[in-house]
Amino acid sequence: MTDPGEFMASLDAQLKPYRGEFPSFRRLPADGLPRDEVAGLVERLAGLEEHRWRDGFASGAVYHGDPGHVAFLNRVYAAQSQSNPLHPDLWPSAAKFEAEIVSMTATMLGAEHVTPEAPVVGAVSSGGTESILLAMKAYRDFARERRGIAEPQIVAPVTAHAAFDKAARFFDMELVRVGVDADFKADLAAMADAVTDRTAVLVESAPSFPHGVIDPIPQLAALAAGRGVGCHVDACLGGFIVPWAQRLGYPVPPFDFRVPGVTSMSADTHKYGYAAKGTSVVLYRGRELRQFQFYTVTDWPGGLYLSPTFAGSRPGALSAECWAALVSIGERGYLDAARRILETGARVRDGIAAIPGLRVLGDPLWVIAFAAADGLDVFQVMENVGRRGWSLNGLQRPAAVHIAITLRHTRPGVADRFLADLGSSLAEVRASPDVHTGMAPVYGMAASLPGELVRGMLGAYLDLIFEV
Numbered sequence: 274m275t276d277p278g279e280f281m282a283s284l285d286a287q288l289k290p291y292r293g294e295f296p297s298f299r300r301l302p303a304d305g306l307p308r309d310e311v312a313g314l315v316e317r318l319a320g321l322e323e324h325r326w327r328d329g330f331a332s333g334a335v336y337h338g339d340p341g342h343v344a345f346l347n348r349v350y351a352a353q354s355q356s357n358p359l360h361p362d363l364w365p366s367a368a369k370f371e372a373e374i375v376s377m378t379a380t381m382l383g384a385e386h387v388t389p390e391a392p393v394v395g396a397v398s399s400g401g402t403e404s405i406l407l408a409m410k411a412y413r414d415f416a417r418e419r420r421g422i423a424e425p426q427i428v429a430p431v432t433a434h435a436a437f438d439k440a441a442r443f444f445d446m447e448l449v450r451v452g453v454d455a456d457f458k459a460d461l462a463a464m465a466d467a468v469t470d471r472t473a474v475l476v477e478s479a480p481s482f483p484h485g486v487i488d489p490i491p492q493l494a495a496l497a498a499g500r501g502v503g504c505h506v507d508a509c510l511g512g513f514i515v516p517w518a519q520r521l522g523y524p525v526p527p528f529d530f531r532v533p534g535v536t537s538m539s540a541d542t543h544k545y546g547y548a549a550k551g552t553s554v555v556l557y558r559g560r561e562l563r564q565f566q567f568y569t570v571t572d573w574p575g576g577l578y579l580s581p582t583f584a585g586s587r588p589g590a591l592s593a594e595c596w597a598a599l600v601s602i603g604e605r606g607y608l609d610a611a612r613r614i615l616e617t618g619a620r621v622r623d624g625i626a627a628i629p630g631l632r633v634l635g636d637p638l639w640v641i642a643f644a645a646a647d648g649l650d651v652f653q654v655m656e657n658v659g660r661r662g663w664s665l666n667g668l669q670r671p672a673a674v675h676i677a678i679t680l681r682h683t684r685p686g687v688a689d690r691f692l693a694d695l696g697s698s699l700a701e702v703r704a705s706p707d708v709h710t711g712m713a714p715v716y717g718m719a720a721s722l723p724g725e726l727v728r729g730m731l732g733a734y735l736d737l738i739f740e741v
């Protein structure tokens with residue numbers, strides 16, 4: 274299976290299960306198909322794929338998913354499906370929705386505690402990655418124009434999301450990755466050592482994707498402020514949970530604009546904001562930094578052009594249904610959802626810790642990473658759990674697996690089923706430690722194979738997605 278050819282063949286089977294089962298189109302059909310038939314095909318495909326996420330077998334992925342909530346979002350989407358925020362003259366409702374999404378998110382994240390000279394402002398983007406890219410581009414251009422830094426750097430713990438690598442590559446910045454401490458939190462001293470005259474921004478997570486732990490944000494923000502650099506808190510994953518965890522008395526440090534040195538944040542409405550996929554919020558302390566995100570063209574024959582994010586035309590319907598999610602759930606709804614998720618997270622964390630042979634990494638709240646002890650292969654455990662229907666996330670450096678608890682897991686019986694399946698999967702590995710199947714050897718080898726080879730395999734995977 275470590276042979277790249279064999280790897281691709283197994284991916285082909287996994288990625289293209291509908292070959293021969295459903296009609297496929299290499300070119301436009303000469304005559305269009307009847308709408309009922311087309312919609313029926315789409316609905317059948319959705320039906321085939323629904324049960325795993327609906328029944329709580331997925332890590333993250335679908336964060337709410339109750340049929341009533343989904344139907345409500347779909348109703349709102351349908352009402353606004355033609356809207357495009359690029360044309361606020363035609364759809365001023367889109368500007369209303371987006372201004373209020375930004376304001377509600379900013380207020381939740383401490384905007385009422387900042388000084389009036391530098392209010393918290395922001396924009397709605399298409400997702401966490403875009404929010405991060407936008408912020409990093411803003412810091413790059415701010416560093417070049419205001420601080421005279423020709424080659425700005427991003428300083429981030431190794432655990433900060435891959436979107437920061439993407440930003441550095443896209444915007445020709447240097448990303449300085451810094452090791453974390455034994456609890457997988459940013460190492461303050463090492464971060465301080467990494468800051469140079471070229472540093473544009475220091476990055477931290479609340480919490481990090483891999484291990485679900487929150488970096489020491491007050492200390493890092495103080496470091497950033499002391500050195501005169503930006504400080505971005507990536508709360509894509511936790512922006513809509515951590516404020517309520519604080520309210521519920523969980524021991525989490527200040528992490529948002531209440532912390533003086535924090536200059537920007539990303540928070541995903543399409544995760545624990547319970548909107549449909551396709552929205553996130555990026556926030557800045559002060560209007561000046563946001564100006565470096567915006568794009569305007571004044572001399573184009575096509576007219577005066579202005580867009581706040583990377584896209585031109587955008588789906589206004591997604592902003593409408595994001596707004597609808599926020600105002601229909603409200604503070605009490607988010608608080609209650611966070612309570613259920615955090616309680617289930619604690620049960621799952623303690624349940625995993627109680628399984629001999631597994632070890633929980635760090636001190637997480639609801640995104641729980643675990644490694645295997647006794648020389649057992651944690652990726653084979655993930656593979657075996659996968660055969661029982663579960664879709665978990667494989668991590669590396671160190672080898673581990675995580676589950677991000679969502680509302681799907683808070684329903685009766687789901688957490689117990691997970692712990693039972695995990696226990697029996699581990700028992701299988703213990704009984705046959707030399708059996709390596711499916712993706713387990715690939716994950717196991719990825720950290721030791723040459724980067725070029727792994728990059729080639731990932732590129733081939735992306736090629737495969739677009740094969741009919």
Ligand SMILES: Cc1ncc(COP(=O)(O)O)c(C=O)c1O
Binds near residue numbers: 401403434436480508
């Ligand atoms: C901490 C963190 N940042 C950024 C992202 C990127 O978000 P998206 O997948 O919406 O682009 C994620 C996604 O899981 C995340 O967990």
